[in-house]
Amino acid sequence: MKYTITGDNLQFVNIEINPGEVLNSVAGAMAYMTGNVRMEAVMEGGLMSGLKRSLSGSSLFLVKYRSENSTGVVGLGGSVPGKILDIDVGKGNWIAQKTAYLGSEPTVKLDMALQKKLGAAFFGGEGFILQKLSGQGMAFINACGDLNVVELKAGEQYKVSTANAVAWEETVQYDIAAAGGIKTSLFGGEGLFVTTLTGPGKIVIQSMTLQDFANALIPYLPSNNS
Amino acid sequence: MAEATNMKKAGTGKAGLGMVLIAVAVIAIIALVIWILTNPDVLAATLTLIVVIVVAIVIIALIIVGIMFIIAIPMYVAKGEQYQDGVDYSLDDVKSVKESSSEDKKNE
Numbered sequence: 001m002k003y004t005i006t007g008d009n010l011q012f013v014n015i016e017i018n019p020g021e022v023l024n025s026v027a028g029a030m031a032y033m034t035g036n037v038r039m040e041a042v043m044e045g046g047l048m049s050g051l052k053r054s055l056s057g058s059s060l061f062l063v064k065y066r067s068e069n070s071t072g073v074v075g076l077g078g079s080v081p082g083k084i085l086d087i088d089v090g091k092g093n094w095i096a097q098k099t100a101y102l103g104s105e106p107t108v109k110l111d112m113a114l115q116k117k118l119g120a121a122f123f124g125g126e127g128f129i130l131q132k133l134s135g136q137g138m139a140f141i142n143a144c145g146d147l148n149v150v151e152l153k154a155g156e157q158y159k160v161s162t163a164n165a166v167a168w169e170e171t172v173q174y175d176i177a178a179a180g181g182i183k184t185s186l187f188g189g190e191g192l193f194v195t196t197l198t199g200p201g202k203i204v205i206q207s208m209t210l211q212d213f214a215n216a217l218i219p220y221l222p223s224n225n226s
Numbered sequence: 227m228a229e230a231t232n233m234k235k236a237g238t239g240k241a242g243l244g245m246v247l248i249a250v251a252v253i254a255i256i257a258l259v260i261w262i263l264t265n266p267d268v269l270a271a272t273l274t275l276i277v278v279i280v281v282a283i284v285i286i287a288l289i290i291v292g293i294m295f296i297i298a299i300p301m302y303v304a305k306g307e308q309y310q311d312g313v314d315y316s317l318d319d320v321k322s323v324k325e326s327s328s329e330d331k332k333n334e
Contacts, residue, residue, distance in 0.1 A: 004327040011325075035230050068234070083323045086331060119301045122294050138331070147323040157310060176301075177308040185302070192302045204323075 001105055001138060003086070011084045012075045013102065013140045017067045023074055024110075025103035027059035031077035036068045049111075056112040056131045057098030064106070076103050078142030080210050085147055087167070090136040092201070095174070096167035097126050097143065105137030115174075123176050123193040125162025132170075141167055145208030152199025160195045163209045169201030 001023070002016040012031060015023055030039065041061040043050040050060040065074045078084055079099070087094055089108045101110050113132035115121035121128045133139050143166040150158060152172065159177065168174060176193040179185050185192050197203045262268050 002328045004325070006325055035233075038236070085323050086326060086328075088331065119297070119305065122297065123301065138328070149321045149323060150319050156313070156315070157308075175305075177305050178302050180307050192298060193305070196308065 003138070003140075005084050005086060005140075009083070009146070010077070010081050011142075012077055013084050013086070014073055014075045015103070017065060017072050017074060019067060019069050019071070021067070022106045023065040023103060024062050024106050024108070025065070025074075025076050026101055027061050027063055028079070029076045029102055030063065030065075030074065032075040033065065034067075034072040034074075036070050037065050037072035037074055038068060040064050040066075052112040053110060056110075056129050058101050058110060058131065062110075076140065078102060080142065080144040081213070082142055082144040082206065082208075083147040084140055084142045085149070085167075085204060087133070087139050087141060088137075089133050089139050093132060093134040093170040094139070094141075094167050095170055095172075096131045096133060096141050097163075097165065098129060098131060100141040100143055100167055101131050101133070102140040102142045104133070104139035107135050107137040108133055108139045109135040110139075117175060120174055120176050120195075123162065123191075124165075124174065124195050126165065126174075126195075141204075143167075143204075143206045144210040144213055145206040147207075148205045149202060150205070151202050152197065154200040156199040158197045158203060158205070160197060160203075160205055161190055162193060162195050163211065164206050165195050165197060166204040166206045168197055168203040171199075172201035172203055173198040 001021060004014045006012050006014060017023055017037060024044070027041065033039065041063050043060065044053075044062045053062070054060045065072075076084075084102060089104070095113050104110065111132045111134065113130040115124065115126065115128050115130060117124075133141075147166060152158065162176075165174070173196075175196045175198070177196045179188055179190040179192060179194045184190075262272050
């Protein structure tokens with residue numbers, strides 16, 4: 001599947017679909033498509049899979065795109081100002097934050113993943129429910145802000161502000177640690193905990209969460225009184 | 227005026243019928259709500275049910291917050307401030323996400 005990711009902070013992923021090829025996307029992600037492409041909303045995997053997808057922040061229905069006997073192009077856009085990242089799921093399973101999944105080849109399986117460690121689920125910032133991408137092929141994820149990708153070697157660890165971990169390979173260990181002493185915890189701005197990501201494997205970190213973005217905008221939102 | 231070439235049309239009659247059925251269902255729901263609002267006994271029972279559900283949700287949320295509050299400090303103490311000593315990291319390992327394509331991925 002040929003694709004390009006274009007744009008700066010509100011990116012497109014432009015995907016070429018040849019006859020016989022199918023592209024899946026989350027509902028509402030389509031920004032444009034050529035005239036020879038048809039879209040169909042499908043409850044992929046049945047009702048239970050759809051509900052699990054919904055719980056993991058994706059949509060009950062996935063949208064399938066097919067081109068009619070010729071090559072077409074579909075453009076997907078994210079739902080937040082940020083970046084789109086292409087990940088090769090065939091090289092290893094990925095865990096992603098809720099709402100990260102944008103689209104993929106149909107051979108990629110999108111499922112719900114549960115945070116196994118109680119402490120990490122409560123205080124890691126990503127909650128109990130995450131998205132798991134497995135199978136084969138390319139998948140596209142998006143998140144607010146700019147994204148950094150780091151490939152951790154075995155034993156290497158990054159400490160990340162809670163909720164700023166966008167995605168990580170399944171081989172990466174996700175946990176929490178204390179942010180610091182009492183002064184740091186109370187006045188450091190990170191709260192009691194930071195997220196720890198320990199290699200081996202790739203991790204994706206965002207510069208700003210959607211909640212941070214919303215909080216930054218709140219003082220500037222127009223009100224009826226002003 | 228230029229027209230798109232090789233155009234075909236797929237029927238949307240069944241989909242339109244489905245939309246009509248959805249519209250009828252919405253009207254039926256609105257009628258049900260109006261009937262509930264105009265019938266005091268049913269209204270009282272419905273409001274009681276809503277209050278019970280809301281209270282249950284609030285209690286569950288408070289229990290979760292309570293559990294988080296109770297386990298936060300023991301968890302903080304148990305986890306401790308972890309740090310690695312004598313391990314080097316490089317800025318070269320941190321790659322920013324920029325424009326890319328399937329060709330870039332093949333070359334990786």
